[in-house]
Amino acid sequence: MNDFDVVILGGGSGGYACALRSAQLGLSVVLIEKDKLGGTCLHRGCIPTKALLHAGEIAENTKHAAEFGVNAQFLSMDMLAVNAYKDGVIAKLYKGLQGLVKSRNITYVEGHGKLVAKNQVEVNGTIYTGKNVVLATGSFPRTLPGLEIDGKQIVTSEEAMSFDFVPKSAIVLGGGVIGCEFASVWSSFGADVTIIEGLPRLVALEDESSSKQLERAFRKRGIKFETGIKFQSASKGPNGVTVTLENGATHTAEVLLVAVGRGPVTSNIGYEEQGIAMERGYITVDNKCRTSVPGVWAVGDIIPTLQLAHVGFAEGILVAEEISGLNPRPINYDGVPRVTYSEPEVASVGLTTATAKERGYDVVETTYDLAGNGKAHILKTSGSIKLVAAKNGPVLGIHMVGARVGELLAEAQLIYNWEAEASDVAPLIHAHPTLSEAMGEAHMALAGKPLHAHG
Numbered sequence: 001m002n003d004f005d006v007v008i009l010g011g012g013s014g015g016y017a018c019a020l021r022s023a024q025l026g027l028s029v030v031l032i033e034k035d036k037l038g039g040t041c042l043h044r045g046c047i048p049t050k051a052l053l054h055a056g057e058i059a060e061n062t063k064h065a066a067e068f069g070v071n072a073q074f075l076s077m078d079m080l081a082v083n084a085y086k087d088g089v090i091a092k093l094y095k096g097l098q099g100l101v102k103s104r105n106i107t108y109v110e111g112h113g114k115l116v117a118k119n120q121v122e123v124n125g126t127i128y129t130g131k132n133v134v135l136a137t138g139s140f141p142r143t144l145p146g147l148e149i150d151g152k153q154i155v156t157s158e159e160a161m162s163f164d165f166v167p168k169s170a171i172v173l174g175g176g177v178i179g180c181e182f183a184s185v186w187s188s189f190g191a192d193v194t195i196i197e198g199l200p201r202l203v204a205l206e207d208e209s210s211s212k213q214l215e216r217a218f219r220k221r222g223i224k225f226e227t228g229i230k231f232q233s234a235s236k237g238p239n240g241v242t243v244t245l246e247n248g249a250t251h252t253a254e255v256l257l258v259a260v261g262r263g264p265v266t267s268n269i270g271y272e273e274q275g276i277a278m279e280r281g282y283i284t285v286d287n288k289c290r291t292s293v294p295g296v297w298a299v300g301d302i303i304p305t306l307q308l309a310h311v312g313f314a315e316g317i318l319v320a321e322e323i324s325g326l327n328p329r330p331i332n333y334d335g336v337p338r339v340t341y342s343e344p345e346v347a348s349v350g351l352t353t354a355t356a357k358e359r360g361y362d363v364v365e366t367t368y369d370l371a372g373n374g375k376a377h378i379l380k381t382s383g384s385i386k387l388v389a390a391k392n393g394p395v396l397g398i399h400m401v402g403a404r405v406g407e408l409l410a411e412a413q414l415i416y417n418w419e420a421e422a423s424d425v426a427p428l429i430h431a432h433p434t435l436s437e438a439m440g441e442a443h444m445a446l447a448g449k450p451l452h453a454h455g
């Protein structure tokens with residue numbers, strides 16, 4: 001009775017996507033979740049942070065309303081109302097997702113699961129046996145040695161996203177995606193923000209040009225940052241948290257957000273005991289998400305691929321289709337769209353200039369400045385679209401900075417993933433006036449026929 005085609009441990013992006021697709025393909029599925037269906041993305045990640053960022057955008061628009069001829073005054077943030085709005089968004093999506101899982105005839109089990117055999121998961125004394133077991137237990141926020149999270153003054157994104165106050169000042173440890181998004185939100189809400197990043201630049205996984213533009217925009221917004229310097233220690237005192245850096249410099253603020261990355265949830269749940277191969281805590285898999293143990297698969301943040309919800313979805317779907325014998329194409333991780341939803345946004349797909357060169361391409365590139373785009377002027381945003389391409393070959397990477405550029409990834413990822421050349425894209429007509437015209441203009445420039453471009 002408790003025998004299934006697929007037993008899935010973890011109901012986040014990776015796990016539930018695998019459950020939905022497996023059920024769609026006619027497989028019997030049990031989905032085991034100890035907390036809330038939807039996981040990090042819905043309850044503690046993508047959705048709540050983007051709601052906060054949207055509230056931040058409205059705050060910024062209000063502060064700058066006079067520039068658009070609108071009489072309005074920014075007074076303060078009402079964090080109870082912000083949280084009510086954010087939680088309302090989550091609640092609606094949560095309800096929808098619960099309904100979806102129910103409607104697909106998926107057996108949903110609430111409780112803490114443990115892998116007790118290669119094909120069995122135990123939950124509260126009940127054993128669920130699967131022809132296939134899919135591990136999707138996600139990730140947790142990491143901290144640094146000696147840096148204890150107290151949940152009040154020293155926090156991770158988990159506590160920070162439910163603050164019922166705006167900190168007067170904040171230190172953000174880590175200038176990656178999560179760190180930059182919180183820095184952006186808190187600055188919009190009125191906090192004095194300083195980012196500390198050990199690597200030489202903010203959003204260091206992005207193309208260097210994108211980091212430079214984000215840093216310039218943050219400087220303009222009054223968001224301070226120190227890069228290329230390592231954290232040494234933190235101490236709590238009457239004035240807040242004081243962070244000491246390796247060069248002896250100190251910074252003090254009301255709160256310290258630790259945003260130094262996320263680690264995989266893979267210990268004490270039977271994975272080691274069943275002989276599942278791991279590296280630095282991440283489960284190692286082949287290009288179809290098979291672990292070292294036949295019949296056991298792993299998806300999402302527990303495998304060493306990009307920790308993004310849409311990557312988890314794609315991996316979950318891939319596994320369901322592979323199990324069903326559809327022989328899906330492995331995921332090309334270079335073709336995954338990436339966004340940092342700060343103000344301005346940073347968005348990219350494909351290779352950076354540095355990676356393209358490392359891989360031996362003869363690289364050509366062009367940068368289209370949003371100063372040439374009508375909609376960018378209407379929005380009063382600045383930034384650019386940079387194209388990296390192989391000489392006389394396809395577009396290898398698209399790197400964008402500016403308000404709302406994340407939305408342009410829909411086209412950018414088609415260009416990259418279909419291996420389009422600039423001359424394929426240049427004739428496509430883009431609606432005027434939209435930011436997407438900048439995508440067309442960038443390709444026109446690279447194809448040797450720039451229209452609204454100087455120089």
Ligand SMILES: Cc1cc2nc3c(=O)[nH]c(=O)nc-3n(C[C@H](O)[C@H](O)[C@H](O)COP(=O)(O)OP(=O)(O)OC[C@H]3O[C@@H](n4cnc5c(N)ncnc54)[C@H](O)[C@@H]3O)c2cc1C
Nearest residue numbers: 010012013014034039040041045113138300301307308309
């Ligand atoms: C602040 C923040 C912002 C983010 N913003 C974005 C964004 O804008 N876009 C984006 O694409 N990604 C974003 N992410 C990343 C995204 O949330 C994750 O990549 C995604 O949620 C990973 O999905 P997953 O299924 O691997 O893990 P999770 O979503 O973490 O799900 C794992 C689930 O497994 C459950 N579980 C764990 N152990 C057990 C057990 N033993 N028994 C039963 N259940 C168990 C957990 O309760 C959890 O629900 C963000 C993350 C954070 C933290």
